[in-house]
Structure formats: C-alpha cells, structure tokens
Amino acid sequence: MYGIVNKAIQGLVTENFGKESWEKVKQKSGVEIDSFLSHEPYPDEYTFQLAGAAAEVLNMPLKDVLIAFGEYWVLKTGMQHYGSLMQAGGNNLKEFLINLPAFHSRVMLIYPNLTPPEFKITNIDDNSLHVHYFSQRQGLKDFVVGLLQGLGKMYQVNAQILISQTTENGADHDVFIVKW
Ligand code: HEM
Missing domain, CATH: 1.10.260 (434 Repressor (Amino-terminal Domain))
Known part of the structure; x- marks a missing residue:
C-alpha cells in the first residue's frame, strides 16, 4: 500500500x-x-x-487499533490533507455513502497505482443503507467499521454500524448496515 x-x-x-x-x-x-x-x-x-x-x-486488541485507524484516516488524513476531495464526496452521510463506489477513482488521480477497495450500496432508506465491501486484501473489516464511524463524526451524525455478513464467516464479501 x-x-x-x-x-x-x-x-x-x-x-x-x-x-x-x-x-x-x-x-x-x-x-x-x-x-x-x-x-x-x-x-x-x-x-x-x-x-x-x-x-x-x-x-x-487489533480490532480496536483498526477501528481507531479508520476514524483517524477519515478525520485526520482525509479531512486535513484532502479536504476538498472529502467535501466533494457529498453534503451529508447518506450522499457520501451513495457516492462511495466512485470515490477511489478520484483518489487514483493522486495515487495511480492504487489497488482500491470496491463498494456497492443497496437498501437505501431515509435513515439507513447497506454498504457492501469487496477487497483483494483480507483482515480490514474493522478498518472499514472505523472509516464508517469516522464519516458519521465528519457529518456530525450519530451513526450506528452493524456487520450483517463477513468473509470471516464464509460470505464472499462483507456487508455493513449503517443507520443514522
Ligand atoms: C481523501 C480520502 C482518501 C484517500 C486519499 C484514500 C486513499 C487510499 C489509499 C492510498 C489506499 C491504499 C491502497 C493502495 O495503496 O493500494 C486506500 C485504501 C483503502 N481505502 Fe481509501 N482513501 C480515502 C478515503 C477513503 C474512504 C472515505 C473510505 C471508505 C469509507 C476508504 C476505504 C478504503 C479501504 C477499505 C482501503 C483498504 C484497501 C482494501 O480494502 O483493499 N478510503 N485508500
């Protein structure tokens, strides 16, 4: 990386x-x-x-380190070093997450040899949606939990993250339910 x-x-x-x-x-x-x-x-x-x-x-626990790292990535690395890129992601949490699948294609203008994560958004509701996460890497599920929590803090909403399926239990990708 x-x-x-x-x-x-x-x-x-x-x-x-x-x-x-x-x-x-x-x-x-x-x-x-x-x-x-x-x-x-x-x-x-x-x-x-x-x-x-x-x-x-x-x-x-490694899990807590990865969650803290996800929050740090959004609130410090993202907001402080790439503020305009983060702001262009959306005006609120729901918008940002709906735009998330395209996010790393803009990051690739800065880091061309990126091996980016892939996201898909489904079950879009007024106060919740599902984030599907696909990666060529293993072991980053808790990092994503931290990223999603960090985005909640960025938009100053009380976001709740539930893991509805994970590759650790044999699923082919991880799914997070985000509620706010
Ligand atoms: C301006 C903000 C961001 C930048 C500059 C950025 C950049 C990067 C970079 C450089 C990597 C390492 C991958 C590599 O080197 O091959 C990465 C990985 C990753 N990014 Fe982003 N990112 C940003 C925001 C986000 C956001 C908002 C999310 C999700 C909510 C996210 C999710 C991830 C994940 C999960 C990985 C791990 C790679 C994997 O799963 O295989 N990133 N990103």
Whole structure:
C-alpha cells in the first residue's frame, strides 16, 4: 500500500501515545524503513506488521487499533490533507455513502497505482443503507467499521454500524448496515 497509509498509522500512534511508542511499534514490527514516502508503494505486509505491532505495544486488541485507524484516516488524513476531495464526496452521510463506489477513482488521480477497495450500496432508506465491501486484501473489516464511524463524526451524525455478513464467516464479501 502507498506510504501514506503507514504514515497515518505513525500519526495515529504518535499523536495519541507519543513518539517513543511509535519507535517501539516500528522496532517490534520489523519494518526497517525510517520514514515512509506518501506516494511510494510498499508491500501490504508492512501495514499489517505495523498495525499488529501497535496492538502489542499499546496493549489493545487489533480490532480496536483498526477501528481507531479508520476514524483517524477519515478525520485526520482525509479531512486535513484532502479536504476538498472529502467535501466533494457529498453534503451529508447518506450522499457520501451513495457516492462511495466512485470515490477511489478520484483518489487514483493522486495515487495511480492504487489497488482500491470496491463498494456497492443497496437498501437505501431515509435513515439507513447497506454498504457492501469487496477487497483483494483480507483482515480490514474493522478498518472499514472505523472509516464508517469516522464519516458519521465528519457529518456530525450519530451513526450506528452493524456487520450483517463477513468473509470471516464464509460470505464472499462483507456487508455493513449503517443507520443514522
Ligand atoms: C481523501 C480520502 C482518501 C484517500 C486519499 C484514500 C486513499 C487510499 C489509499 C492510498 C489506499 C491504499 C491502497 C493502495 O495503496 O493500494 C486506500 C485504501 C483503502 N481505502 Fe481509501 N482513501 C480515502 C478515503 C477513503 C474512504 C472515505 C473510505 C471508505 C469509507 C476508504 C476505504 C478504503 C479501504 C477499505 C482501503 C483498504 C484497501 C482494501 O480494502 O483493499 N478510503 N485508500
């Protein structure tokens, strides 16, 4: 994944737990890169190793690290570094999610060699919808929960995320029910 993802893990750890914790995470991960370049691609393993090491060093379940990372990605990386791109996604949570399937095609103008996630939106109602998530990677379900929670916070609505099916239970893709 592009270095910006690893840099965001660094930001999440450093801002919440300090520079020393990040040094410990880096050491434990075995990833021997001093500073990541946002626009440089790195092996996916690096990202998973860093997230796993963060869970160990911070003594948190990996699930919670991934949820916190999803929120950080939207509220810090997205809003602070790509504010106009995020704002162009929609005027409210429902609009943003309906537009989500096309979102990474715009991100690809910035990161052309992206291996993006795929989303499909169904069951659109006044106060809920279903987000279908397809990925070539495994183990990022909780990251998506955090992303969806982060979007709720971005639009200042009380969003509830329920997992209705997951590849962990044999389904071919994950489905999240988002209610607000
Ligand atoms: C301006 C905001 C955003 C940028 C710049 C961005 C960029 C990226 C980048 C660089 C990756 C790594 C993939 C790679 O390097 O091959 C990625 C992955 C991902 N993004 Fe985004 N993204 C943004 C917003 C979002 C939002 C709002 C969502 C969903 C709610 C999202 C969902 C994901 C997921 C789930 C992945 C993991 C890849 C996978 O599932 O295979 N992103 N994104």
